[in-house]
Amino acid sequence: DTAVSQTPKYLVTQMGNDKSIKCEQNLGHDTMYWYKQDSKKFLKIMFSYNNKELIINETVPNRFSPKSPDKAHLNLHINSLELGDSAVYFCASSQEGPWRTEAFFGQGTRLTVV
């Protein structure tokens, strides 16, 4: 069983479109995250949710909207996609906050905007 699963794994879309990435974890964790990894492999946190409540929003454009329907799911919706949004997006989860336990990462979603 995959602990943190993201869909889709690859996403190619045109500029201006709206797309969603789904994430589910079956670890019973309270905290979930979205990270963006750019072409130079630099990882930057975008959002952090704890018990469905938004804890961190790292100055991400309003076009990005996370939604957590329950503790096991954290989806990412992106409006009006831009070329610069091309990256690999990782969902992750951890029990409590990241200071106590490590984060478990999904396989990533490679988003290409053309």
Place this chain on the structure above:
Amino acid sequence: AQSVTQLGSHVSVSEGALVLLRCNYSSSVPPYLFWYVQYPNQGLQLLLKYTTGATLVKGINGFEAEFKKSETSFHLTKPSAHMSDAAEYFCAVSEPGGFKTIFGAGTRLFVKA
């Protein structure tokens, strides 16, 4: 504010040689420190972590790291490199009580036969 600096974006070693990946951190409070590994087209997985207690931490696949407060370092080592160790390695820091982990820029490890 926290930050992590990984010295060397690329490190190349021969199979069987010592692996040393360098990480220095900055934190206003005693930090929690992590090393993650990322294989091609995969997510990150934890190698080891330091929270409190013993400063020499052992992880999976024969890796270990030592927390040195005086040097603000958390370097990753492995006595003998294996071809399967070729991957991207990330050092990361969290502040106790926070909800954010800051990652370094990553070090790509190449292992030559």
